[in-house]
Amino acid sequence: MEIRKASQEDYTTIFEIANVTWDNAYKSILSEAQLEYMMDMMYSPSAFTEQLNIKGHHFLMASIDGKDLGFASYELNYRYGVTKLHKLYVLPQTQGTGMGHALITAVENAAKANGNETVTLNVNRFNKAIHFYEKNGYANTGAVDVNIGNGYLMEDYVMEKSLSF
Numbered sequence: 001m002e003i004r005k006a007s008q009e010d011y012t013t014i015f016e017i018a019n020v021t022w023d024n025a026y027k028s029i030l031s032e033a034q035l036e037y038m039m040d041m042m043y044s045p046s047a048f049t050e051q052l053n054i055k056g057h058h059f060l061m062a063s064i065d066g067k068d069l070g071f072a073s074y075e076l077n078y079r080y081g082v083t084k085l086h087k088l089y090v091l092p093q094t095q096g097t098g099m100g101h102a103l104i105t106a107v108e109n110a111a112k113a114n115g116n117e118t119v120t121l122n123v124n125r126f127n128k129a130i131h132f133y134e135k136n137g138y139a140n141t142g143a144v145d146v147n148i149g150n151g152y153l154m155e156d157y158v159m160e161k162s163l164s165f
């Protein structure tokens, strides 16, 4: 498995991985209308360009035999000493093979290299990924409802991990 830094040229692949993985992960949790609204908000070409070039999000791509199968994005210094994991998606057929672990470890290593002591993330309260994050050392620090407009809420838990240096 290879993990590399992703760039603007990877937009279409990132969109395709997100599209398939979102549908699979969220169709039993969110309405179709909310799914569409959130995909557009987070993965339209302009949203991606803004994340990459203005918000300073870093994207990592994971591949096997040259085939891109998963990605992560993160923001260093989201708060003082804290890195935020914004996105972590692995295609359904590759889930459970260690790719998610490899990506989150790469994010933690980037955070540490930057002197950040904590990684934080939001996860939907009904998402099976909560178990994955717990296995990777993340603790649930509480529930939060995020108003994302159009009458929609993201009903999340905030999970955090203290990094050991």
Ligand SMILES: CC(C)(COP(=O)(O)OP(=O)(O)OC[C@H]1O[C@@H](n2cnc3c(N)ncnc32)[C@H](O)[C@@H]1OP(=O)(O)O)[C@@H](O)C(=O)NCCC(=O)NCCS
Binding pocket: 021, 025, 088, 089, 090, 091, 094, 095, 096, 097, 098, 099, 100, 101, 102, 122, 123, 124, 127, 128, 129, 130, 131, 132, 135
């Ligand atoms: C969550 C996710 C990134 C984990 O990556 P992964 O490559 O599947 O995970 P790994 O193989 O490194 O780790 C295995 C663990 O992940 C979890 N896992 C496996 N498949 C999963 C799935 N479909 N959904 C959620 N968690 C899963 C299990 O807890 C598993 O532990 P177990 O062996 O004790 O059952 C990936 O499953 C995924 O993309 N899920 C759907 C999208 C999503 O929910 N992303 C997170 C948004 S906050």
